[in-house]
Amino acid sequence: MARTLITAPSSARRGEVITLRVLLQHPMESGFRVGADGQLLPRDIVRHFSCSYNGERVIAVELFPAIAANPYLEFSALALDSGTLDFVWEGDRGFRHSEQRTISVA
Amino acid sequence: MRAWRCALLALAGLAAMAQPLPDGRRSGFEYMGESTRAMQRDDALNPGMLWVLEGETAWSQPVGAEGRSCASCHGDARRSMRGVAARYPAFDTARQRPIDLRQRIADCRHKLQPQAITAGDAPPALALQAYVAFQSRGLPITPPDDPRLEPARERGRQLFHQRLGQLDLACSDCHDAHAGRRLGGSPIPQAHPTGYPIYRLEWQGLGSLQRRLRACLSGVRAAPFAWGAPEWIELELFLAWRARGMALESPGVRP
Secondary structure: OOOEEEEOOOEEOOOOEEEEEEEEOOOOEOOOOEOOOOOEOOOEOEEEEEEEEOOEEEEEEEOOOOOOOOOEEEEEEEOOOOEEEEEEEEEOOOEEEEEEEEEEEO | OHHHHHHHHHHHHHHHHHOOOOOOOOOHHHHOOHHHHHHHHOOOOOOHHHHHHHHHHHHOOOEOOOOEOHHHHHOOHHHHOOOOHHHOOEEEOOOOEEEOHHHHHHHHHHHHOOOOOOOOOOHHHHHHHHHHHHOOOOOEOOOOOOHHHHHHHHHHHHHHOOOEOOOOEOHHHHHOOOOOOEEOOEEOOOOOOOOOOEEEOOOOEEEOHHHHHHHHHHHOOOOOOOOOOHHHHHHHHHHHHHOOOOEOOOOOEEO
């Protein structure tokens, strides 16, 4: 179970540009480092992140080994309707984490 | 409107935190680049907050046979733990020696769950430490005025000025004599423990003051003391006294 810090407004005016910020706790082990025993540490990174707003894709991100641990992303969306924001992270070793936030648009 | 005012007040508080004291003491925060400062300043961006949240969960999570949690005795940490981290290390009557916050939490947890917390920077211990320290953010470091701490603090002072390792350097050789100058490409801070536990970019994770001190000791090519050795607490006591009155920034971000 990964820990996340999501900053998203719970309400917005119709047509307003909202800023969404997500921080995920993840080691982002690059696969190039060696452990104390001299063996390569297997790669363990988040490979994909996406955010949907009422089912419509807002952003899709590919992540690579050179990205630091606990990846932080900031992006924006246009507030059109009340509904849910879905955040999904996927990565190595079958890693999958999703979060939801609701937003009411007036 | 109110949220804005709160945000402005918070910013004003942080601005005050970033000012050097009239006696010239400066937090490591002021030696950092603007992007790293921004990372610490903004809770949505500060990765240390992930550990604070973890600690918040652990605080009220029942453990052990009796199913009690930290909250069962201490209640709401936002009130009961306010200012606590600013007072440590403190003298522990049960152990008859000074202990740091990590040891204090470990002892307390041990009563609930005997196998709970191990030595070093074990994840649950570190998260609780981050959560407790977070409750003192913005408060001044106030080492207790306890005469029983005096001998240990004095040993800490000697240790701070003691040359160590193959490089034959004392803490004071860098952090007193050359603070503000550069070692390699990095600025040498004055070594005030204002942000612990810190999220260190080099570690890609959260770590305690003891872990940071270990890194300095191996930096001068000295063999670090064992985890939990009294020397660390003595050094921490001296450092806390040296930084008295400076504001806590936990969880700090450092390069």
